[in-house]
Amino acid sequence: MRLSIRHATFQRFAPAAKSMIQSLRLTPRNHEGQHVVHWRIDVDVECRLKPSQDAFGNVVHGFTSYGSLDEVAITAVGEVDTFDTRGVVNNAVERFPPELYLRSTPLTPAGRAREALVGAPSVAQEKEALDRLHALLRALFGGPSPAQQRQESSKGQGEAGKETRAEASSHLFIACARALEIPARYVAGYRLDEAGTRRDGMHGWAEGFVPGLGWVGFDPEHGVCPDDRYVRVAIGLDSLGARAIRCAHSGGGEPVTNVELVVGECRTRL
């Protein structure tokens, strides 16, 4: 499937900021499940976009800008060919052994995971990593379970510093996998949603490492494995490490951020 993506972020500073520095993780890379046809990032203030890679192999663009900055638009636009690999991620950039992804982080605390696992005895009954991960997805995110209800109540929290629903469910999934000694990580990316779904930011899901198979994606928010509706953009130990935009500014007010995100399917040209 060819997906066309347009992801625009508008930051408004009132009063205007005097300077800012930002780092953007907004560029997808190729692997067996996706091929980037073309991709472009635009920032509408005077700056030099400097590309680099972070430790996890994510493409990062950094920029600094000075002057009176009241509004900044950051736009990522492109097309990506995607293939359904049933969640398996092959030939992606891997900088670390899977073991690294066993460490817990402040956003993926072990304590909460242990609690959640107590309520899901079915998970531990499975022997193989892959079965355990699927059981985890079913048990915690397959139906209206307590974990999911909790997230329902925090629905719509897209504010800075608060977890979105996708982040919250992925973090719980990741923490549970790690508690079961299965390496797991966060993926930020795009998803072709059902018509009428509104998103005010990127989607996020989890990947768990299965010996013999490699990294396998799990989308706890939707209770499925990613297919050709998904585009991977950045990975991290948690959503903070994969965050699309990190911004610091001096002078002026705190920015109000609006996101316009459109993910669509390109129709084959006749």
Place this chain on the structure above:
Amino acid sequence: MLSRAADNLFWLARYLERADYIARVIDATQRLSALPRAYGGAATEWESALDTAGAADLFIDRQKEAPIDENNVVEFLVFDAENPSSIRNCIDLARTNARAVRTALTMEMWEGINSAWLELKRFEEKRDKTCVMDLEELGRFLTFVKQTSLHFDGSSNRTMLRNDAYWFSRLGLYVERADNTARILDVKYHVLLPESEKVGGSLDYFQWTAILRAVSAHTSYHWVYRQGIQPWLVADLLILRPEMPRSLTSCYENIVRHLDSLGLSHGRQGASQRLARTMLGRLGNEKIENVFQSGLHEFITGFIQDNTRLGTAIAEQYLM
């Protein structure tokens, strides 16, 4: 020098100067309000003290219905933690700034500020116990505040290297002092106007001396003019006379001199040098008759705005 350190020094000097000024205003107001009504002693003196300290709006905000009398105003101007310009806060902020740039101060300066702060704590403790400060104690306190700024002034003059640290602390002092002198003129301008003689007659004499006292110029006046106190001469002394250390002209002579030293040492000049020179030039060409003719009030209001603009220019050029 780090901009933040320069900013600390600038404000350290400003706060101590402000504390000194407020102490003098209280002093002068006490004398005035102690006069019999027939000599001009009026119930509005404390209101005008608040105005002079630039704290009237805040007082009304904070104190609501409280009467504007000596007790309440002194309390507000001296000890109120909610009043950012209370003497207590000025000394406290001065010390906070001093601590942040401890290594840029000489030992004498730091000791002076630190012991002033400790002394303030002692005054406060004593007062907290008894809940009031009697007049005698208040007198001691005001003397202590004036001595603190004298000590700071003297120790920085005697012990500081003549570099950024010295120049920025001097700039803070003179910008604040110019503002203070202008403010007292702004509040009292009506008693200096010729027409006011009709209203109050020579009873305003005590108002004039109160102004002079507030800027410690009572004795200087007689040395400069060798005649009885005349309102236009009071204005002349406080605005134009370069030999009077609190006059606007004198303040700007100093501001220009220290900004020039900075410009010379950095090999670069900017908006603050230009603005300060323009203002000094204007003061130098002025005659007090013209000031009265074209409006004392307008002149002072304009000056306060320009002086604030200079503070902003210094901050933008050096302190951010």
Place this chain on the structure above:
Amino acid sequence: MTAFDEMTLPDGGARAVYQRLWRWLEGAPSELLSSRRSQAELLFRRIGITFAVYGDKDATERLIPFDLVPRIFAREEWQRLEKGLVQRVNALNMFLADVYGPRDILRAGVVPSDLVYRNPHYRPEMVGHKMPHGVYVHIAGIDIVRVDDKDFYVLEDNARTPSGVSYMLENREVMMRLFPELFHAHRVAPVENYPDALLATLRSVAPVTASADPTVVVLTPGQFNSAYYEHSFLADKLGVELVEGRDLFVRDDIVFMRTTEGPQRVDVIYRRIDDDFLDPLAFRPDSALGVPGLFGAYLSGNVTLANAVGTGVCDDKAIYTYLPEIIRFYLGEEAILKNVPTWRCRDPDALAYVLEHLGELVVKEVNGSGGYGMLVGPHASKGEIASFVAKLNAAPDNFVAQPTLALSTCPTFSESGISARHVDFRPFVLSGADGVRVVPGGLTRVAMKPGSLVVNSSQGGGTKDTWVIDG
């Protein structure tokens, strides 16, 4: 348990290195010491005034008890110690270059890889970036204890932002004023060149893009940090600016400080801020202490941070237990400084032993410091022991245990005259482009309470001047 006393021999005489001091103490009336002690207080206020007389409650910070009686090492002892410190710090630097580079030591199975990968202080962000001259730990504080007159034991390595060096310098300053006669008789190796050595070290690791005269600054969290006086003291002694995060900014991967003469490029930052708070763009986004973009500038090689980011992976108590193997792996040598025998509770056999012998062991949290999160078995109540049993069973990986060491004692001036108190020692080791330097001295910490083994200043410990003398 009788501890080794560094001055007094079992027969009542004194060890050779303490002979002169011993005789002097014998002859000195206790009033003399009392009066010198009050002079010392005064001096601390006056010298300390350059950075720390707050005269208010903050002053508790400075009032760490100072003991007048110096602790003495013979030159031969010091040389052995110094050799061991150099060896150890070299190995720490090689270990860090390896775990953030080729990871040979993990592949060789010398150090279990999970101790690195799952260590919260291991910074994946640092992987693949070489530090100038291979130096990660520019300033190390290695905590040393003695139990006899032969060996030095390392209690722990401090490779992040070790503090206390200002006490080394100040204590010496005060002692020289108070006891000129003792210095005259002893020929004590000087420590006053430490700031120069530190500055030389920092300048030597400036990035290649820096000018020939690199700009060094000290970065502090600010005046409310408990070690602020040390930061300002060091900046003053080094003759460099003491900056806070807000004094710095990054433009196109170059770090500048805001000065009254405009932006000035900064090349080397001696930072006293933890990794987590350095850069809100790279680490904790809520950090107001750091400099946005600093980490990017660092990875671009335009600024050097001392110590490097991520050094915490080499100084926790779990990696500590592998230090002898680490030294052997990189240097092919046996460790000169011994490790205190340590049970790694992650190992089930060790855990079983530890649980059985809690009453005689010291149990430490792997990532703890400052004497917190620690169980001193012989001094612990039943309740404390029970709570540690629970903690150990819940998360054995988080703990190591060591025998209760009979830390050596030194003569110390107390209420009842001169008596023996337990001590430890923190020398400061500097690593730069031109090798490793150790100033002959350090911070001796002393437990002021009789019999106490806890020397941490946060728990009532004091300090002493430390002398290295020709025997």
